[in-house]
Amino acid sequence: MTLEAVINVDLDGPRINRHVYGHFAEHLGRCIYGGFYVGEDSGVPNRAGIRLDVVEALRDLDIPNLRWPGGCFADEYHWRDGIGPRDERPVMINTHWGNVEENNHFGTHEFMTLCELLGAEPYISGNVGSGTVREMSEWVEYLTRDGDSPMARLRKANGRDQPWPVRFWGLGNEAWGCGGNMTAEHYAQEARRYGTYCRDYGDNKLYKIAAGANSDDYAWTETLMKQVGHLGCQHIRSTGYHALSVHYYTITGPTWEEKGSATVFDTGEYYTTMAAAARIEEILAGHAAVMDCYDPTRSVGLVLDEWGTWFDVARGTNPGFLYQQNTLRDALVASVHFDVFHRHADRLVMANIAQTVNVLQAMILTDPDTKAMVLTPTYHVFRMNRGHQDATSLRVDFRTPLPSRPVGDATLTTISVSASRKDGRLLVSLSNLDASAPADVEIDLRGGAVDEVEALILTSEAIQDHNTPQAPSVVAPRPYDGVSVTGGRLRVRLPAHSFVTVSGSL
Numbered sequence: 001m002t003l004e005a006v007i008n009v010d011l012d013g014p015r016i017n018r019h020v021y022g023h024f025a026e027h028l029g030r031c032i033y034g035g036f037y038v039g040e041d042s043g044v045p046n047r048a049g050i051r052l053d054v055v056e057a058l059r060d061l062d063i064p065n066l067r068w069p070g071g072c073f074a075d076e077y078h079w080r081d082g083i084g085p086r087d088e089r090p091v092m093i094n095t096h097w098g099n100v101e102e103n104n105h106f107g108t109h110e111f112m113t114l115c116e117l118l119g120a121e122p123y124i125s126g127n128v129g130s131g132t133v134r135e136m137s138e139w140v141e142y143l144t145r146d147g148d149s150p151m152a153r154l155r156k157a158n159g160r161d162q163p164w165p166v167r168f169w170g171l172g173n174e175a176w177g178c179g180g181n182m183t184a185e186h187y188a189q190e191a192r193r194y195g196t197y198c199r200d201y202g203d204n205k206l207y208k209i210a211a212g213a214n215s216d217d218y219a220w221t222e223t224l225m226k227q228v229g230h231l232g233c234q235h236i237r238s239t240g241y242h243a244l245s246v247h248y249y250t251i252t253g254p255t256w257e258e259k260g261s262a263t264v265f266d267t268g269e270y271y272t273t274m275a276a277a278a279r280i281e282e283i284l285a286g287h288a289a290v291m292d293c294y295d296p297t298r299s300v301g302l303v304l305d306e307w308g309t310w311f312d313v314a315r316g317t318n319p320g321f322l323y324q325q326n327t328l329r330d331a332l333v334a335s336v337h338f339d340v341f342h343r344h345a346d347r348l349v350m351a352n353i354a355q356t357v358n359v360l361q362a363m364i365l366t367d368p369d370t371k372a373m374v375l376t377p378t379y380h381v382f383r384m385n386r387g388h389q390d391a392t393s394l395r396v397d398f399r400t401p402l403p404s405r406p407v408g409d410a411t412l413t414t415i416s417v418s419a420s421r422k423d424g425r426l427l428v429s430l431s432n433l434d435a436s437a438p439a440d441v442e443i444d445l446r447g448g449a450v451d452e453v454e455a456l457i458l459t460s461e462a463i464q465d466h467n468t469p470q471a472p473s474v475v476a477p478r479p480y481d482g483v484s485v486t487g488g489r490l491r492v493r494l495p496a497h498s499f500v501t502v503s504g505s506l
């Protein structure tokens with residue numbers, strides 16, 4: 001049976017903020033050290049110690065922003081430890097992640113250089129949990145203040161004359177847990193207090209993001225929204241926060257200690273993972289509904305600044321380093337998330353996958369011995385979907401029921417589609433989550449003809465397939481000929497467990 005859908009290609013919709021394709025780099029395991037940063041003396045080609053192969057791969061994704069330095073690490077990070085001559089920087093213990101020593105060689109200047117090399121906007125998470133208002137306020141001054149001031153002088157003494165443009169500013173992280181174990185009421189007050197002293201200097205305008213809810217904790221969101229409402233949205237710019245975050249990880253397994261292997265799983269576990277991933281629709285819709293009650297004009301943004309799969313660490317690796325492989329299953333988790341992001345473009349202003357290199361659902365894995373870099377299946381979804389960045393989100397309406405299957409108490413819909421229009425081009429993304437059955441989709445494109453159609457497919461023989469330094473292209477996009485357009489109808493054959501993108505000029 002062919003599944004029938006309609007896309008009105010000429011209608012307007014919300015803009016898909018390019019920042020929903022954002023990234024996250026924490027001082028955790030081998031994300032920063034070995035992943036992004038190898039030091040100037042490394043044999044790996046680098047600029048100022050930053051790996052150029054990693055930079056080039058991420059530039060190819062049009063990476064819009066990078067969140068740093070955490071995560072949980074952000075709330076024990078003291079920025080002054082990470083400036084000045086490297087050999088004079090104090091060493092600390094990274095108590096959250098493996099109890100390893102952190103030498104602070106990658107600090108503010110290194111991060112801002114990385115962002116410049118990437119062409120990405122920085123998103124800095126300030127320390128609320130163990131920091132002070134003064135410390136955060138001075139970090140903003142150090143980074144962004146032009147002219148003469150104590151922090152601007154310190155920055156200049158450390159070799160940087162011009163202030164950096166910094167827009168995205170996080171007021172702590174997971175304040176309900178590792179960021180201070182606060183109640184929502186207490187944190188909302190703290191966020192307002194910290195936000196008050198994070199100043200706008202010159203033309204630099206901060207976009208302050210309050211540390212939001214865990215998963216479906218809608219009460220947390222409501223408490224933060226009440227505070228915004230109390231101040232009145234027009235006052236947010238000077239005193240409060242402009243956006244709230246939420247974290248949602250795709251986690252399965254009976255207990256936290258048994259989340260399941262990233263590579264060794266059966267079809268049942270595959271479907272359980274996909275059902276957990278698909279819950280992102282309910283999570284975003286739930287938080288958006290609460291926000292609508294207090295902010296019907298949608299001036300406060302929702303930021304999903306941590307998302308992705310979280311499996312057991314790879315055998316033989318440090319449990320505190322959260323290193324996991326990445327299979328075709330992860331790619332489909334990502335493609336489903338993006339469809340949901342596109343549908344919620346009117347509220348979701350940013351999302352950051354956790355994490356970019358060597359941690360959790362990574363884009364890039366680097367070998368600790370050979371230093372070789374591997375692009376993961378998830379990387380390829382980001383690349384195939386990059387045309388959605390800043391595009392107009394288009395509705396996709398199905399006229400026929402979609403295939404689904406029961407997974408535990410949930411029902412998993414196994415076809416997921418989203419579409420957008422930008423610069424006279426249509427981009428349609430289609431995922432078939434069924435592990436064994438293909439599907440045929442026919443889309444009635446109304447309001448414009450499409451030609452010069454190009455299609456790519458990401459699939460592999462097995463859902464467990466993944467890339468390694470020895471076999472780096474097992475799961476990689478390939479040109480796809482299972483697509484045709486005639487008389488305004490786009491027909492796509494979707495093999496089992498596949499992700500397809502179709503683009504064409506309008």
Ligand code: AHR
Pocket residue numbers: 026070071072073173174306354355360
């Ligand atoms: O991404 C790993 C960790 O997950 C982050 O540090 C924390 O914010 C979350 O619990």
